[in-house]
Amino acid sequence: MLPSSLDELIEALRCLPSVGPKSAQRMAYHLLQRDQRGAARLGQALAHALEVLRHCERCNTFSEETICQRCANPRRDASLLCVVEMPADLAMIEQTQSYSGLYYVLMGRLSPLDGVGPRELRLDKLIARAHDGKVQEVILATNFTNEGEATAHTVASLLTARGLKVSRLSRGVPVGGELEHTDTGTIAQALVERRTV
Amino acid sequence: MLPSSLDELIEALRCLPSVGPKSAQRMAYHLLQRDQRGAARLGQALAHALEVLRHCERCNTFSEETICQRCANPRRDASLLCVVEMPADLAMIEQTQSYSGLYYVLMGRLSPLDGVGPRELRLDKLIARAHDGKVQEVILATNFTNEGEATAHTVASLLTARGLKVSRLSRGVPVGGELEHTDTGTIAQALVERRTV
Numbered sequence: 001m002l003p004s005s006l007d008e009l010i011e012a013l014r015c016l017p018s019v020g021p022k023s024a025q026r027m028a029y030h031l032l033q034r035d036q037r038g039a040a041r042l043g044q045a046l047a048h049a050l051e052v053l054r055h056c057e058r059c060n061t062f063s064e065e066t067i068c069q070r071c072a073n074p075r076r077d078a079s080l081l082c083v084v085e086m087p088a089d090l091a092m093i094e095q096t097q098s099y100s101g102l103y104y105v106l107m108g109r110l111s112p113l114d115g116v117g118p119r120e121l122r123l124d125k126l127i128a129r130a131h132d133g134k135v136q137e138v139i140l141a142t143n144f145t146n147e148g149e150a151t152a153h154t155v156a157s158l159l160t161a162r163g164l165k166v167s168r169l170s171r172g173v174p175v176g177g178e179l180e181h182t183d184t185g186t187i188a189q190a191l192v193e194r195r196t197v
Numbered sequence: 198m199l200p201s202s203l204d205e206l207i208e209a210l211r212c213l214p215s216v217g218p219k220s221a222q223r224m225a226y227h228l229l230q231r232d233q234r235g236a237a238r239l240g241q242a243l244a245h246a247l248e249v250l251r252h253c254e255r256c257n258t259f260s261e262e263t264i265c266q267r268c269a270n271p272r273r274d275a276s277l278l279c280v281v282e283m284p285a286d287l288a289m290i291e292q293t294q295s296y297s298g299l300y301y302v303l304m305g306r307l308s309p310l311d312g313v314g315p316r317e318l319r320l321d322k323l324i325a326r327a328h329d330g331k332v333q334e335v336i337l338a339t340n341f342t343n344e345g346e347a348t349a350h351t352v353a354s355l356l357t358a359r360g361l362k363v364s365r366l367s368r369g370v371p372v373g374g375e376l377e378h379t380d381t382g383t384i385a386q387a388l389v390e391r392r393t394v
Contacts, residue, residue, distance in 0.1 A: 001288060003261045005246045012242035015235025016213075017227045025285060030214045031243070032250060032259060033304050038212025043243035045209035046228070046236050049202045053229060062229060064200045088222060091198060107230050180219075 061105040077101040079136040089179040096188040110151040137165040167194040258302040274298045276333040307348040334362040
């Protein structure tokens with residue numbers, strides 16, 4: 001009953017996380033009726049991001065370069081490697097201004113129920129990265145949720161088996177909490193109190 | 198700190214209704230990390246919809262043609278014109294399969310606080326449409342919210358002043374509804390609008 005281009009837009013909007021048919025319809029009407037400029041901008045931003053964004057070959061976060069600026073910065077401490085789940089977690093740690101090492105962004109977490117195992121998470125890339133000869137300590141900063149803890153546990157066993165020092169953020173972070181929603185003071189404290197595992 | 202193309206995508210996603218900075222970031226990561234195909238499809242759907250969708254010259258709903266299929270259908274009763282706020286409302290009335298007249302879609306409602314007055318809502322277009330010489334009765338089917346009621350009231354005065362018959366959807370207890378679970382305002386209205394049987 002709807003024009004096919006409108007139908008297709010509503011259907012396409014459903015690829016957004018937690019957007020169902022009603023929300024998608026509301027979004028489509030809003031874009032077409034109230035914010036055509038925003039809609040055009042969004043379409044262009046999507047196309048551009050898909051075109052230019054890749055994963056940094058060293059830290060795996062989104063980057064427009066082969067090696068992101070952070071990894072290429074010689075003033076960062078290359079002996080420390082902090083493993084986080086998502087770029088948002090990296091951003092939170094950077095905001096504490098209490099860490100000057102490098103990062104590895106998993107872009108997810110182990111989640112067997114969703115079919116994300118060590119292979120899907122490409123833990124082999126992390127292991128290769130951690131064995132560049134410069135990294136002395138790997139700091140696990142995955143979330144303190146069940147999945148984040150399981151991820152940390154798995155990564156820890158893989159790395160300690162290969163002789164690397166591995167630490168975990170201290171439990172200053174509330175159990176069950178997520179880094180993205182934790183205050184920076186708590187995260188800073190957890191960095192200072194990290195414990196060897 | 199983020200690549201500019203990622204920043205721009207997150208910013209652009211905020212044009213979606215009720216999407217704040219955190220949701221926009223989550224959406225961007227989801228699209229780039231988990232659903233690049235969906236992202237590409239969304240970008241194309243936006244561009245295509247913006248290109249081909251216009252408003253039907255008769256009923257004002259979204260259409261790829263100058264006159265939409267419904268308005269062009271000679272089997273619809275051209276003496277009845279049903280006024281709704283949004284295409285979703287039109288779809289609900291069509292689903293009842295109990296109306297065979299035509300529609301006019303306001304694409305909004307009067308909302309003085311948001312700066313939407315009779316001029317912004319282009320009520321002049323509705324008035325012109327209602328005076329095509331064929332329309333005998335205008336049925337107001339705006340929502341029964343404060344804004345929808347105000348819109349109906351304004352449209353009614355404009356049209357009756359020009360000699361057209363104007364009606365409004367009846368208010369009352371929902372079909373299948375139990376008095377015990379109906380709000381008192383609705384029951385009071387159902388009493389006022391009681392019909393002789």
